[in-house]
Amino acid sequence: MLHKEKHVQFVHKLMHAPETLESIMTEHLKMNAIYWGLSVLDLLDSLPSKEESDEIMKWIMSCRNRDGGFGGAPMHDSHILYTLSAIQSAVILGHLDQIDCDSVVNYIVGLQKPDGSFMGDKFGEIDTRFVYCSCLSLSILGKLDAINQKSAAEYIEKCKNWDGGFGQKESSESHGGQIFCCVGALSLLNRLDIVEKDKLAWWLSERQTSVGGLCGRPEKDPDVCYSWWILSSLAILDRLKWISCDALSAFILHCQDPENGGISDAPDNVADVYHTFFGIAGLSLMGKCDLKRTIDPSYALTHRALESIGINKEKISLPKVEKIKEKKDE
Numbered sequence: 001m002l003h004k005e006k007h008v009q010f011v012h013k014l015m016h017a018p019e020t021l022e023s024i025m026t027e028h029l030k031m032n033a034i035y036w037g038l039s040v041l042d043l044l045d046s047l048p049s050k051e052e053s054d055e056i057m058k059w060i061m062s063c064r065n066r067d068g069g070f071g072g073a074p075m076h077d078s079h080i081l082y083t084l085s086a087i088q089s090a091v092i093l094g095h096l097d098q099i100d101c102d103s104v105v106n107y108i109v110g111l112q113k114p115d116g117s118f119m120g121d122k123f124g125e126i127d128t129r130f131v132y133c134s135c136l137s138l139s140i141l142g143k144l145d146a147i148n149q150k151s152a153a154e155y156i157e158k159c160k161n162w163d164g165g166f167g168q169k170e171s172s173e174s175h176g177g178q179i180f181c182c183v184g185a186l187s188l189l190n191r192l193d194i195v196e197k198d199k200l201a202w203w204l205s206e207r208q209t210s211v212g213g214l215c216g217r218p219e220k221d222p223d224v225c226y227s228w229w230i231l232s233s234l235a236i237l238d239r240l241k242w243i244s245c246d247a248l249s250a251f252i253l254h255c256q257d258p259e260n261g262g263i264s265d266a267p268d269n270v271a272d273v274y275h276t277f278f279g280i281a282g283l284s285l286m287g288k289c290d291l292k293r294t295i296d297p298s299y300a301l302t303h304r305a306l307e308s309i310g311i312n313k314e315k316i317s318l319p320k321v322e323k324i325k326e327k328k329d330e
């Protein structure tokens, strides 16, 4: 059983929590945490009130910098990871109009390198995560054509490995999280032809462990967050049926805190909002626990949120329901 009410309370409690040593130490992640928390509330049909939404939006806008990007908290440097979370949160709250489209687009365009790759910020780290974050931000804003899409896709192709997977950069080992970013970006760029679908789906399905949970690389332990990274990649490739959804959902449910709400990375660990979001998002993708299959695997936003900005179902890459009649569950 999914403890929906408890999870909603868990997120509300976090949003209103007083400052603690832990919250100060994780301040740099606050913008991401806002997106994860709001997404949980959206998936569980419990969006904040108008007053609360306005308050959250005010905080988001206080993280905007002169360069057009957003930091993880007020007065933090801009980074594409937080810029995307700010945009996604604004979409969920119905306040995308408050984001200054031109300056954020300029900021993102300035992150692309001549080889198509993206820096995360002005300090220059390169990672396939940043290609995805940039493409998704621009796609939401309807401005994908502001970057060199051809070279972005070609850069991702260079990061493809012999096993069909993708890594952090060229010659990096395949990793579930990076695969999500590369497949997600290619889906947004309409370049899924670059993916060797069966080979990659085989690698992804091999990440299901004997306890049902998914891991990010061979020989690693399962972690609830891969119920998103791996599963949404399989969904984009239309091969969700290649794993046992029953076994995965049992693993996710086993990682819940039934008393205080929230989901942890693995059974009996401490719950956090990151794993709560990716666990519930995975359950939604599989249509388990009476959750609507409402999250889009490329945009990581609900259909409701996407439709509110005019991105409609035809563009959304959710595979058909009947296709989730998986072999392994039978």
Ligand code: GRG
Pocket (backbone or CB within 6 Å): 081, 129, 132, 133, 176, 177, 178, 180, 181, 215, 216, 217, 220, 221, 223, 225, 229, 299, 300
């Ligand atoms: C909008 C959903 C969304 C995402 C934004 C930031 C980002 C784009 C994607 C991150 C993808 C990623 C790299 C996820 C992996 C996170 C993780 C568990 C890293 C730990 O990796 P390892 O290799 O741990 O240290 P393992 O699990 O292999 O033991």
